[in-house]
Amino acid sequence: MRLDLEDLVDVQLPVFRDIPELDPEEWSQPDWRRKLVSWMFGQARRKAQEGRPYEEWDESWKQIGPNGLPGDLTWEEFVAASSQHRHSQNIAGTRPLQLLTWSGDAWLLPRAYTELLDRWEQREGELLTKARLCSCGAQGPYWGAWRRNTRTGYVTMCPPCSVVACRPYTGHMRGVLYESPRRRNTRADDYLCRLCNENPAAAWDHCHDHGYLRGPLCGSCNTREGKASPDWFLQDAGSVLHLLECRDCREQRTLPRRFHTGVVLAHLEQTERHPRCRRKPYARELEYVHGVHRFELDCGWHTTGRWTKDVTVAEAAAHVRAFVDASLALQEGATTAASRLESGKA
Template sequence: MARHRQNIANTRPLDLMTCSGGTLFLPRAYSELLDRWEQMEENLVDRARTCSRCSAQGPRWGGWRTQTPLGYVTLCPPCSGATFQRYTGHLRGVMYDSRRMRGTRADDYLCRLCAETRAAAWDHCHDHGYLRGPLCGSCNTFEGKSAPRHFLEEKEGAALHLLECRGCLEARTLPGRYHVGIVQKHLETTERHRLRSRPCRRQPWARHVELAHGAHRFELECWRHSTTWTKDVTVPDTLALVRDFVDQALAAQPGTVTVPAQAALGTTTRA
């Protein structure tokens, strides 16, 4: 019965096959049907990756597709930039659930992060409730569903986008779910176990274990030497590291002056 559930191009060809000398043969008409199906699929992919304004060819899968009230269209980044408004921060400090937001459409704007496609939703800070800006579906999903550390490391301008929240900016912090990722990166950059009289040169991998008694506990592992150890980082030290991260992000923005917030870590190590 299993063979009857197998299909090619939504058809079940196995009963049509014949075997001769270890080779499978299909009727000519069926082979031509498969060829036409493959050609139709290729034509649809080409249409989906062709900009509807300038006919430029985009990536084979996804990339330039953007949603409109009449359905999905394909627009290259230059055509998207010419079609949709660029968000200039004029709604900074507005609460996401305010009356002012209800009449403002996100899809009138270009995505604030990738700046390549039409925005689909207003992104906001769940900790403070302030609006951050318009994002396309892909960037909005990446911010909400990916590991926080990956969002900060892989999406250009991610930290500055999060700081569009007035509450985060004034407190020089980021939403709570990003704190562990920032400490993980710090520990992997600075922590090393010792090999006799010298520290190991290999960067360890840090894993968050728990938050207990006012401290985040991390387990660090050097795969090269099969060595593990733990590191406790207190909540105040975690906040200091996040503040330092924010100050560095703001300092990298042209025309921004910030006060350094680097603090010595009073951490505890357990071998």
């Protein structure tokens, strides 16, 4: 597009607001001015806090300097940092920092370019509004949680409409192998996702260690099970019981191998403590050598509060078994309580 580099206008950037100060729906709404502000203050915060202990962090990075940038951030540092993240720090497929100018009082951009970004922002907002609208007229959350992958493509469907359109999964495929003809002849998208119970399922999830089906999952839950951090996935009791839908995992009181370190990490964070600190440490796996997992633990509050812990494969398996037994006991307790409640009503 043709730009008159002499015809500049005040960008009128908004006041910086940190993420906790924003409504959740504001986080990713198309707003190119707020995005520019977020880049500036984000880099200023990183510069101010880098290499300094947490106790010395302050709010000085929020003060605007004479160059229009917050904190001690220089224009050269800002452009260099932005260049390292070219895949994310662009707006409408363009690089605004190549045209942004500080006049001494305000940030300026060519008028034609600001009009282009305003049109992009408006059109993007219109498309997002349409993507949030279910056929019943209900409007979903901004984050696109109502977008469903169906046989005819992606549609917007609210949870009540999903429940009407799909059948609940009752566990009738438990014990069926993923490669079984029975699985191939049964469509997963006829059912609701057994984890979130809101979205139509997109695929049959199965145990990669033993090959047995665990149940139908939507695309989001299936991705979360396969790629999310194991210790984070295991925090939800429903997720653990889903993994135990595999016949062999349940009978052997184990979980798929990729989740073993997650169980051990959670156990170490609950039981290990730095002698000078009662705070729960942060644990991460360093290496696995000759049948031994080595973990590093860090209390986060003391410079000496970092140490290592070795856990053998046998010890890890014992932790997993105890974790599985506890999860199944909770399930049995909940089932018993529900049965007593039903008996009382009868």
